[in-house]
Amino acid sequence: MSRGNDVEAAVRQVAPQEVVLGFFGLCVFGQGATARETDPSVPTRALLSVLGRLDISETATRTTLNRMVHRGLLTRHKHGRTSAFELTPEVRTLLAQGRNRLFSAAPFDHDPGIWTVLSCPIPEALRNVRYQLQTRLTWAGFGSVQPHLWIAPGRVDVEAMLQDLLTGEARHLAQAFHGTPTAPSDPGELVHRAWDLTALRAAHDAFLDRWEHAEPPPGDALPQLLLLIDDWGRLLRSDPGLPAAYLDDDWPAARSAQTFSHLRGRLGPTAEKEIDQLLH
Template identity: 75%
Template sequence: MSAQGDETAVERQIVPQEAVLVFFGLCVFGQGARPREAGVRVPTRVLLTVLERLGVSDAATRAALNRMVHRGLLARHKDGRTSAFELTPEARTLLAQGRDRLFSPTPFDHEPDIWTVLSCPLPETLRNVRYQLQTRLTWAGFGAVQPHVWVAPGRVDVETMLGDLLTPEVRPLAQAFHGTPTAPSDPAELIRRAWDLTALRAAHTQFLDRWEHPEPNPGDSLPHLLLLIDDWGRLLRADPGLPTPHLPDDWPAPHSTATFTRTRTRLGPAAEKETEALLSL
């Protein structure tokens, strides 16, 4: 398949685990934010077929599935010599939280002048928790302003975001605040310190170059939609929705949002039919 020309998974930097999660999102949630069916189990052969259409080898897909089981994202179910996979409750919760913003009509907008500040100095002995913390902070739009201190635009529900990471050992170390910057704080300087605006603009430009005028081949709606959502999720992780008054007038976020919405609307119905056909095999 091809989005614009014949691009391989390596060229598109497709991460098999992320592609699997995107597909599970379509299976479990459709293109909304509410689950449409509980306990969806996806056979291995379906996942191999879908990722093969994205240019991912069977070996890479199987390795990703094993890692996801080990990390508690997927549960494996055996039926004789065949197997199927299901999202764990933790993965369903995290996926649902991410999809609220993924399909929001205004994913870059937040309550004006409100920021979330998180301080969480984790010791070296909690290295695995530190890695998970950083991953969730990135998804939630946080940028680092000092060691162990992060900020995000808007009012982030930190307790929900951290969830199972708030063990009795970690909870006393985490301090979170919602508030408005005041002098001598300079929001524009805060943004420049925590985010690379040149890189963020480049990420929008790359997304628009790829998706503003796509021409999918007939029957390729599903892989194109998976690539679109994967690219959009990467862009949302890069750009948390910084306050407009402190950004250049030609900031491309509204243009990117309109392009994603228009392309998803065009690809969605056919992709849903392809997904249903695969699950019914």
């Protein structure tokens, strides 16, 4: 890749768990939200091979896999002397919910003028639910305007996002609305309160510096696609797609989306072939 230093920085910063989840996402869903007929079991050797190509050591990979099993993210199955892994149903659902935006042609576009408002106070007794809620809200594009109150641009399907998380009596903790702001609310002020626009621009600039002029070398499609998806996912978790009325005219979101789409088109077909070879 022409920007060798940038790619090396990406390798240093990448979290093995995120790479594993990204690889499982490609194995189960490909580059979309439609799953294969049956979820594949991914052999340990395949994961060691893929992460090793990103300079993640065998020890670090095995430690990551053990932790993910302990945390309920993966299940482990024995095949003779070797092991294979599958996503747990909860993590599979979470990955599926993010696929449409991850591979959308317009991930920063929403219904103009429409916002989703969510109130969801989680008691201390449900601390684990609170953590999972925060993770899902971040991915869905919500920003916090005050304790237990979040807003997101566009129409977010809150029921689909939370139906497996808030069950029983906890289901009634969430109150969600779709609508438009009205006086005395100042949407611009709320945007600046809920999101750090300087940090969002810096996130786009970092993504573009690393990938806009990148030239992936032949034979390195799968690890580079995993790095690209990891960087892209982080950017989407940072920028929910805020209305242009509250952003600078040169806001870089469109360039970032075009860059991701272009590189994914170049890397995707070869990476899919590599995955098929690793799983069979």
